[in-house]
Amino acid sequence: MRSTQIRSTFLDFFTSRGHRQVPSSPLIPSDPTLLLANAGMNQFKPYFLGEVTPDFPRATTIQKCARTSDIDNVGRTNRHATFFEMMGNFSFGDYFKADAIAFAWELLTQGYNLEKDRLWITVYQDDDEAEQLWRKVGVPAERIQRLGMEDNFWSMGVPGPCGPCSEVNYDRGPAFGREGGPAVDGERYVEIWNLVFMQYQRGEGDGKGDFPILGDLAQQSIDTGLGLDRLAAILQDVENVCGTDLLHPTLTTVQELAGRDYPGSGEEKVSFQVVAEHARSIAYLIADGVLPAKDGRGYVLRRLMRRAIRHARLLGIDQPVLAPATASVIGNLGDVWPELTAQAALIEQVVTAEEESFTRTLAQGTRLLNAAITRSRDNRSTTLTGDTAFELHDTFGFPVELTIEAARDAGLTVDENRFTDLLTEQQRRAKAGGKAKTAEALRRQDAYRELSARHGRTDFVGYDRLDAEATVL
Ligand code: ATP
Ligand code: MG
Ligand code: MG
Numbered sequence: 001m002r003s004t005q006i007r008s009t010f011l012d013f014f015t016s017r018g019h020r021q022v023p024s025s026p027l028i029p030s031d032p033t034l035l036l037a038n039a040g041m042n043q044f045k046p047y048f049l050g051e052v053t054p055d056f057p058r059a060t061t062i063q064k065c066a067r068t069s070d071i072d073n074v075g076r077t078n079r080h081a082t083f084f085e086m087m088g089n090f091s092f093g094d095y096f097k098a099d100a101i102a103f104a105w106e107l108l109t110q111g112y113n114l115e116k117d118r119l120w121i122t123v124y125q126d127d128d129e130a131e132q133l134w135r136k137v138g139v140p141a142e143r144i145q146r147l148g149m150e151d152n153f154w155s156m157g158v159p160g161p162c163g164p165c166s167e168v169n170y171d172r173g174p175a176f177g178r179e180g181g182p183a184v185d186g187e188r189y190v191e192i193w194n195l196v197f198m199q200y201q202r203g204e205g206d207g208k209g210d211f212p213i214l215g216d217l218a219q220q221s222i223d224t225g226l227g228l229d230r231l232a233a234i235l236q237d238v239e240n241v242c243g244t245d246l247l248h249p250t251l252t253t254v255q256e257l258a259g260r261d262y263p264g265s266g267e268e269k270v271s272f273q274v275v276a277e278h279a280r281s282i283a284y285l286i287a288d289g290v291l292p293a294k295d296g297r298g299y300v301l302r303r304l305m306r307r308a309i310r311h312a313r314l315l316g317i318d319q320p321v322l323a324p325a326t327a328s329v330i331g332n333l334g335d336v337w338p339e340l341t342a343q344a345a346l347i348e349q350v351v352t353a354e355e356e357s358f359t360r361t362l363a364q365g366t367r368l369l370n371a372a373i374t375r376s377r378d379n380r381s382t383t384l385t386g387d388t389a390f391e392l393h394d395t396f397g398f399p400v401e402l403t404i405e406a407a408r409d410a411g412l413t414v415d416e417n418r419f420t421d422l423l424t425e426q427q428r429r430a431k432a433g434g435k436a437k438t439a440e441a442l443r444r445q446d447a448y449r450e451l452s453a454r455h456g457r458t459d460f461v462g463y464d465r466l467d468a469e470a471t472v473l
């Protein structure tokens, strides 16, 4: 089943069951505590909190999500991307557990025709009701597992709604890993759908993750998320999310640029996937108004671009990679997501400018990095100095995460404390001098502003500093 049909099957199923189809919110959320949209429920938070009453009690969406926290998993697990589409159904004080579970089961087994025997369910350890409801739709007890707070309990992290989750997982078979259910192996038993039951009111936490449950919510709600990319990998019978029709054309473009075939060696396979997957995130972020910057969302974008460029060079691609790779994303997905097509020229200009500027220093920085790695090895040290990481950051524009990744690939860890001290010291000096930004950064910022203005966007957001940043980066 093609991704277009997966989307329409989902939306048709829920609209025909009384759900209002609501468009995805942009990746830049209106919620000031959130760096980037990362779940379908983000845009409905005021409804769940009871701050606003929607004029529809049920909704369905396909939400654009970005999760930088999954960046290191790209190419290393089959199921993680930094950008993905989350399909969801929501009830605002309308239906609850029984219907949410019945809907999910019917859609998966009849709408998508997934084999019942391959579906494994997890429920929260104390949620007997959820287990009973799954039994009722026909899931045998041996394919229902109980998990604890960490995996199967949801809370916004503040006083307000909270409750147990229940997840549907698909068994990809012995070729993918160990037997034993989702509690044992997340690669073989891929989590596809999370059902969140907003059931209780939670109180103020103790700061260590523990909080009291004050009682049942007056309005019990449902929030679910079914990952399109993961479902597509299953329905299209491909190993990982990069093999689906969402990303495969871009992977092909990367192969053409590299002049060799995917997957290649283990590390090449990772690089192929990183370039293709990041190209998609980059295109969507710029289309939604994110521009490269030193911090905030703009830093997320810059980090993705620089990481993709580095991995392209590792594949031997010495010509520009981001422009053709993002063009292929736009060509493939622009019909479904018209903002990509509308912002195609801006995307091309931003990625080209970034690649030109990073390419100027990448080769020199890589030489410095490799020399430092060799030095560490010669000294039988397992650390790369914070001074090296800082020089790479400061002089060569290497996001420190990139240095950490390269060091890790060589079996080394970076002295991050020393790096942070040097960075803090530099920022202190810059502040004291009243020149927080170098002339180069300012010039670049102006250039991006100009580009953005030319393309009709005035919402320059790259320099925002947000509460959630520390947790997301
Ligand atoms: P995992 O445990 O595999 O990291 P998760 O528990 O973090 O997933 P949820 O927050 O429950 O994921 O999100 C709901 C659904 O969104 C998941 O069940 C999955 O289908 C999809 N999803 C989550 N993270 C990603 C990702 N990085 N790439 C692709 N799909 C994802
Ligand atoms: Mg996760
Ligand atoms: Mg999970």
Ligand code: MG
Binding pocket: 167, 191, 194
């Ligand atoms: Mg989950």
